[in-house]
Amino acid sequence: MTYRQNSLQYKVQIAKKDENMQIYVDFDDCLCETARYFSRLAVEMFGKKVPYEEIIFFELDKTFGLNEEQYEQFMIRGHQPEVLLSYEETPGASSVINELISCGHEVSIITGRPFSAFEPSRRWLDNHGLQKANLYCLNKYGRDSFLKNSEFNLELEDYYKMHFDFAVEDSSRAFRFFDHLPDLRVLVFDRPWNRECEFPNENYTRCFDWENIRSIIKKYTGESI
Numbered sequence: 001m002t003y004r005q006n007s008l009q010y011k012v013q014i015a016k017k018d019e020n021m022q023i024y025v026d027f028d029d030c031l032c033e034t035a036r037y038f039s040r041l042a043v044e045m046f047g048k049k050v051p052y053e054e055i056i057f058f059e060l061d062k063t064f065g066l067n068e069e070q071y072e073q074f075m076i077r078g079h080q081p082e083v084l085l086s087y088e089e090t091p092g093a094s095s096v097i098n099e100l101i102s103c104g105h106e107v108s109i110i111t112g113r114p115f116s117a118f119e120p121s122r123r124w125l126d127n128h129g130l131q132k133a134n135l136y137c138l139n140k141y142g143r144d145s146f147l148k149n150s151e152f153n154l155e156l157e158d159y160y161k162m163h164f165d166f167a168v169e170d171s172s173r174a175f176r177f178f179d180h181l182p183d184l185r186v187l188v189f190d191r192p193w194n195r196e197c198e199f200p201n202e203n204y205t206r207c208f209d210w211e212n213i214r215s216i217i218k219k220y221t222g223e224s225i
Contacts, residue, residue: 045074048065107132170193
């Protein structure tokens with residue numbers, strides 16, 4: 001390797017270290033254990049017993065065999081403020097996110113929850129030490145069916161103007177929201193419902209926990225986070 005090549009490589013490494021990353025993080029089943037709660041709720045409400053490891057469909061009505069009326073009741077119950085506040089944190093999530101923020105990176109929580117869930121979602125983040133993380137409600141899945149006339153505080157046209165370097169997501173149905181970012185590195189949080197999905201390209205990496213996510217970002221940035 002020539003001196004010039006060495007110099008260029010060094011400059012690229014420095015640029016990476018100095019660059020503040022924009023990081024997208026999904027809420028449910030990336031930050032908190034939403035599906036585990038719904039597995040218990042399905043038993044409580046309808047006597048439907050589907051263990052967490054057998055939730056192989058992202059669509060919960062399909063997973064639990066619910067009709068339209070049952071699904072609406074199910075989702076309304078799961079989005080009650082006291083329920084949203086009770087979701088258990090995915091191990092390591094707040095610790096790693098705060099490390100990233102302390103390194104100067106900006107973390108935005110982009111959730112498909114309707115805006116009616118914004119306040120308890122914001123409180124959940126604050127209660128878990130994530131006061132510095134941004135929170136946006138984006139209509140990812142067209143879920144107005146269970147909360148009539150739902151509103152979202154981030155429109156798709158505005159979302160598509162945003163730039164991200166990394167994304168942490170568990171739903172393959174959300175992958176289409178990354179098509180406008182060809183250099184985005186997508187860290188797919190391993191869940192039973194995404195284990196059979198095919199990744200769109202080599203920028204997608206399966207991650208098994210937040211320490212795995214931390215290591216990948218650390219390797220890319222060269223930081224000791």
